[in-house]
Amino acid sequence: MMSLLCITVISLTLAGRAVSETTSPYSILRVKAELGGNITLPCSLLPDSSIFGSFKVKWIKVGADETLNEDVLMSMGLHKRTYGSFEGRIFLQELDNHDASLVINDVSMEDMGKYRCEIMDGVEDVIQDVILEVENGLSGGVVFPYSPPIGRYNLNFDDAVQACADQGAEVASFEQLFAAWKSGLDWCNAGWLSDGTVQYPITKPREPCGGSNNKPGLRSYGRRNKQMNRFDVFCYVPDLKGHFYWLVQPERLTFDEAVQACINDNAEIATVSQMFAAWKLEAYDRCDAGWLADGSIRYPISRPRKNCSPTEAAVRFIGFPNKNVKSYGVYCFKAEQQE
Incomplete structure (x- = not known):
């Protein structure tokens, strides 16, 4: 019979770090990675497990229901296959014959979620769930664009402050918008920031959004008249309580x-x-x-x-x-x- 190794200390990979919340063999582990870094999702057998021949390893990303599960990796002996957006940037760590841990390189925000490791030998399946959290440079928060029910570009600065407050948020700072842009935020409507400037983040340059020949970045209108000028707003919320x-x-x-x-x-x-x-x-x-x-x-x-x-x-x-x-x-x- 195979059983999972109780992991209390996990080796790190470059920018990633792993944190075990409990030592129960069938618990859900929780790991954290930095955006763009590497991380190891742990899954292993006890060293004294009896293994007769090769065992099969399957990693999936768990969806809201089974129909939304996403294949990540399949391994059987020397035969390995990766899927979708994971191709070319994941592999099994395989530190020893009992190690089925998954290494993910170049972690993106889309990688965040629950993963399931299944180890199968034809007798008994072993399952380990791991939740991957990705830190995006916003100290756990999120920046989002907002325009009111009356339509786009209808907020002066005071209106923008109130609009974010009505959503339980605050007007985002330049640093927060910059971090959100680095994590992939692309939005072609200009919005107020807390310093009174009006900017918008572009990751995919195109004609209606500052021109297709310009590089990705924050497009800035500079400081605008807080009472006369009207735009949308970028709000920031630090967490979900x-x-x-x-x-x-x-x-x-x-x-x-x-x-x-x-x-x-x-x-x-x-x-x-x-x-x-x-x-x-x-x-x-x-x-x-x-x-x-x-x-x-x-x-x-x-x-x-x-x-x-x-x-x-x-x-x-x-x-x-x-x-x-x-x-x-x-x-x-x-x-x-x-x-």
Whole structure:
């Protein structure tokens, strides 16, 4: 019978570091990596395990349900195969005959999530789950663009401050927007920053966004008149202090019905900042459009797929529909209980 090695001290790989939360053989381990660095996801057998011939190793990235699971690596003896975006940057560590740990190079924000290691020898399968967190230089926070229900470019500076506050956030600083750009934020609408400048981040240069011949970077309009000029805003939220979730309902809801449904579930309707935080910091993924507190309809996709944001991980924005329509569900939020 095979059993997993209880890991309390894990060797690091370059920029990555691993942290074990418990020593239970079947526990979920949690590891943290720096954006662009390397990390080892631990999985191993006890040294005294009896192994008769080669064993099979399978790594998958676990989705919201089994139909969304993503193959990462398969290994059987000398035969190994990697899949999708992992090709060319992952391999088994194989420090010894019992080691099935997975090394990921050039870690991206899209790599964040839960992984499952399965070791199979034809007699008994061994399973280890590992949650990968990716630090993006924002000290755990997230920057997101915001425009009001009346449309884009309608906020002076004071309005921008209030718009972020209404979402439980604050106006982002230049440093926070720069870190978000480094982690992949691309947005072609200019927004206020906390220093009174107006800028926007471009990772994929193109004509409508400062020109296709310019390099990637932050496009700046400089300091603008805080009362006269109107733009969007970039907000920043440092963390997610509570539980963000899709509320399962038998029918679609109007906005008022959505608000009440969350209250009936001992929660409140979620804000835009809570959706962005859950998406970016917890890899929340749901292909259902739902009401948020500002009257907008959005849904978060961390694993791009057909019909659900096929080309990129993103919080998809549907718009600000008539609040009396019954075409959408709702996202709710339960705050952490203060002791």
